[in-house]
Amino acid sequence: MPTTIIGYARTSTLDQTYGLDAQLHELEAAGCEKVFKEQLSSVDKERPELTRALDYAREGDVFVITKLDRLARSMTDLVRIKDTLEAKGVTLKILNLNIDTSTPTGKLMLSLLGSIAEFERDIMLERQREGIARAKADGKYKGRAPTAQRKADDVKRLKAGGKTAEQIVVELGISRSSVFRALRAE
Known part of the structure; x- marks a missing residue:
């Protein structure tokens, strides 16, 4: 069965055309034969093109992304996608990190980086909550009116x-x- 190199590109908003074009160029340079692209936030519940890309992938295929944050925002989301790909016998390549899950080292690095990314996000949210609490205590934060x-x-x-x-x-x-x-x- 021939291997297909599948690319997935995503930007958060419609006006990020340069970012999408850059991803598409990198995926093309990586030899992607089939590319799925969308312009919406990863926090949206539905990412139809990602779903289509995952459905399209078959055993032996390679799923390529340019950066980890283009694929998942949380460790839970990353693990779910990684497990879906693994169950199908599809490997994941992350170009900017030079990670390839067809190797044991690549699998380890993906797990470590996903955990670190989630930790950083949690720390950022914690700081944000602390800043809001401090601003409220100082009478400077009212929140937005509905x-x-x-x-x-x-x-x-x-x-x-x-x-x-x-x-x-x-x-x-x-x-x-x-x-x-x-x-x-x-």
């Missing part, structure tokens, strides 16, 4: 102008319950 609450004056103005609750929902892009909450607060 979107619907910021539109309460618009809700009242539109209602006074004869609009129905359904028309206000459509015009302001808020929920029906938010409309009634704003009107009750009057």
